[in-house]
Amino acid sequence: MGGHHDSERNGGPLLKVDGLKKHYPVRSGLFGRNTGQVKAVDGVSFRLEQGRTLGIIGESGSGKSTMGRLILQLEKPTEGGVTFQGRELTGMTERQLRPMRTDMQIVFQDPYSSLNPRKRVGDQLGEPIRVHRLLEGAAVEKRVQELLEIVGLSGHYRNRFPHEFSGGQRQRIGIARALALNPKLIVCDEPVSALDVSIQAQILNLLKDLQGELGLTYLFIAHGLGAVDYISDEIGVMYLGKLVEIGDSARLFGSPRHPYTAALLASNPPGSPHDRRREESVLQGDIPSPLHPPAGCRFHTRCPYAQKRCGTEEPVLTGEGSHKVACHYPLH
Amino acid sequence: MEAVLEVRQVQVTFKTEKGEIAPVENVDFQLGKGETIAIVGESGSGKSVTTLSIMGLLGKAGRVSRGYISLHGRELTGLSAKELNRIRGNDISMIFQEPMSALNPVLTIGHQLSEQIRKHRGLGRKEARAEGEAMLRRVGIARAESIMREYPFALSGGMLQRVMIAMAMSCNPKVLIADEPTTALDVTIQAQILRLMKELKKEFGTSILLITHDMNVVAEMADRVIVMYGGEVVEEADVFQLFDHHRHPYTKGLLECIPQIGSGKGERLAAIPGSVPLPQHMPRGCRFQDRCAHVMDKCREQHPPLKDAGKGHKVRCWLTCEGKEGEENGGTP
Structure with a gap:
């Protein structure tokens, strides 16, 4: 145990993502020929320091x-690298990856489908501990009880089945399972989207408490802007496989530089009826198909400020310090 | 009103x-x-x-x-x-959270939309189809004609919700x-x-x-x-x-x-x-008592009525609304 206390890395970010790409081939027709590519993730780079939270919207x-799954090596990237605790994960064999996996976990959106309905909760929490031989015998039982208590559930619940819990409790179990192996990094993929607002707040508080107590690092993927802002130190904005803006969360949401970030913020419904949208600043249309992303800046087809150059030349992510934007004509 | x-x-x-x-x-x-x-x-x-x-x-x-x-x-x-x-x-029409599950997956959008218009407004096949197409345009679908020929799976969630709204509004x-x-x-x-x-x-x-x-x-x-x-x-x-x-x-x-x-x-x-709480485990007294930071003894014993606090503001709470049941009461608690 105590995996989060060791110091095998000195300095350097916990997670480094460089030019990460995932292209899926599209097959069609009678003979299933390759007829194109979906560029689901197309050249994403960022750094994430230990104990911090990067929100992705x-x-x-x-x-x-897809990016979350690539980082955890649940899918093989087409190109690019993922460096975790100073070690390059891409190219590792499954055997080499196995000890690394204890340090990287995931919490899913839907706790209903990510738990086994036929197994007692205690067994599901104990299984990874046994498989990875962290503990044995009675010590596993003790750890399971401890895990349930860490996430705010009674230790007696270990003998129950998933259907006996509410949605919020099930998500707590999902978090307990992610914590079972003392990970350093947890990818939270829409962890509160399926829950009632009052329960969302409980889970967000829990995630923040756990981060403080255990020194966890989060990659927090979500579409609820308020929740992402609340939990994140930094926020990255993705559009059609590209990171279009990244920076300190207060600065990014306070004065966004990319028109897409600004459009997302303008779409967020107000916190009070006094702040209802007056001018209609609603972003038009759907996100284009990643099978045929627009040339140049991928956002130019929906951008209110698009110029001729935006349709031909692809902007790169640049900027001074930690606030970076990929736009030819940033807002400021 | x-x-x-x-x-x-x-x-x-x-x-x-x-x-x-x-x-x-x-x-x-x-x-x-x-x-x-x-x-x-x-x-x-x-x-x-x-x-x-x-x-x-x-x-x-x-x-x-x-x-x-x-x-x-x-x-x-x-x-x-x-x-x-x-x-x-x-x-009365209704739209749901999941438009996909409210539409028939094996029938085209046009079929489902015009069938509804025919049934409820007694129009002929052709008129109903034209009406449906107009309604799709009205809800902001630019390619209404080609969308009429599509099946639900081919459309995005936002597009499907627009189709549902067009259907719901088609009979005014x-x-x-x-x-x-x-x-x-x-x-x-x-x-x-x-x-x-x-x-x-x-x-x-x-x-x-x-x-x-x-x-x-x-x-x-x-x-x-x-x-x-x-x-x-x-x-x-x-x-x-x-x-x-x-x-x-x-x-x-x-x-x-x-x-x-x-x-x-x-x-x-x-x-x-x-x-x-589940309906079969509803507590006596105020139903919110177990989650309320201000719970009093009275809340555990008596079920609070919905009281009028004035100007159509109604509240069901022993602590914050002392107004009389069903009556106007402009006073603040």
Whole structure:
């Protein structure tokens, strides 16, 4: 145990993602010939320091969930690298990856489908501990009880089945399972989207408490802007497989530089009826198909400020310090 | 304001293996012409069952066991299935959270849309199709002609919700019930759909009953708000009154638990502890007592009535509303 206390890395970010790409071939017709590619993730780079939270926002189809799975090596990237605790994960064999996996876990959106309905909760929490031989015998039982208590559930619940819990409790179990192996990094993929607002707040508080107590690092993928802002130190905005803006969360949401970030913020419904949208600043249209992303800047087809150059030349992610934007004509 | 829809003292009961349960009790409100009322509450608060009872869609096990529901003075409770069918679609339409599951996957959009128009408005095949296409254009679908030939799976969630709205509005209903219409959508698409609903309301004078758990959506859309908890109305007020001067601790909880952009980052969110009790485990006294920070002895013993605090602001709480039951009372507690 105590995996989060060791110091095998000195300095350097916990997670480094460089030019990460995932292209899926599209086959069609009678002979299933390759007829194109979906560029789900198309050249994403960022750093994430230990103990911090990077929030990732973007519409469905922006590639944010695929990116989470690539980082955890649940899918092999087409190109690019993922460095975790100073070690390059891409190219490792499954055998080499196995000890690394204890340090990287995931919490899913739907706790209903990510738990086994036929197994007692205690067995599901104990299984990874046994498989990875962290503990044996009675010590496993003790750890399971401890895990349930850490996430705010009674230790007696270990003998119950998933259907006996509410949605919020099930998500707590999902978090307990992610914690079972003392990970350093947890990818949270829409962890509160399926829950009632009052329960969302409970889970967000829990995630924040756990981060403080255990020194966890989160990659928090979500589309609820308020929740992402609340939990994140930094926020990255994705659009059609690209990171279009990244920076300190207060600065990014306070004064966004990319027109897409600004559009997302303008779409967020107000916190009070006094702040209802007056001018209609609603972003038009759907996100284009990643099978045929627009040339140049991928956002130019929906951008209110698009110029001729935006349709031909692809902008690169640049900027001074930690606030970076990929736009030819940033807002400021 | 002229009342279009009246829901009076409604109780809904369901038969279960373990006896009858009442997931909705004491629901009482009226919807005016062109008005938008938002019903808010968590899962299990009874908001969806309330709308299903209005639509007459409670199924075999459920029934309105007390009170009545009427549309323009005509009582809906007790109508035959045939009579209800005429009202559904013509006078009251509904859109759902999952448009995909409300559409038939093996029929084209055009087929489903024009069939509905033919059935309810008695138009011929060709006219119904033309009408359907016009309606798709009206809800902002530019390629209406080609979308008519598409199957539901080929469309995005936002596009499908537009199709559902076109279907719902095609018979010019007096009341549109929207049950979490944007919960499954991205914020950008949510903004588009909410704007569309506002435009249609203005154009057709439709009254909207919006079911949601998102107070931000309420802030954007509602004229009046009904907060439900444990199957009953616990607070009702004008939207500005509710956000500025809410009185029920549950309403306060719902408003404060939402993280707003740029506010109070370091602080903990004010989560409401616990969860909604099941109908068969409803406590005696106030139903919110176990989750309330201000619970008093009286709350555990006596069930609070819905009291009028003045100007149509109604509250069901022993602590914050001392007004008399059903009477006007301008005084502050």
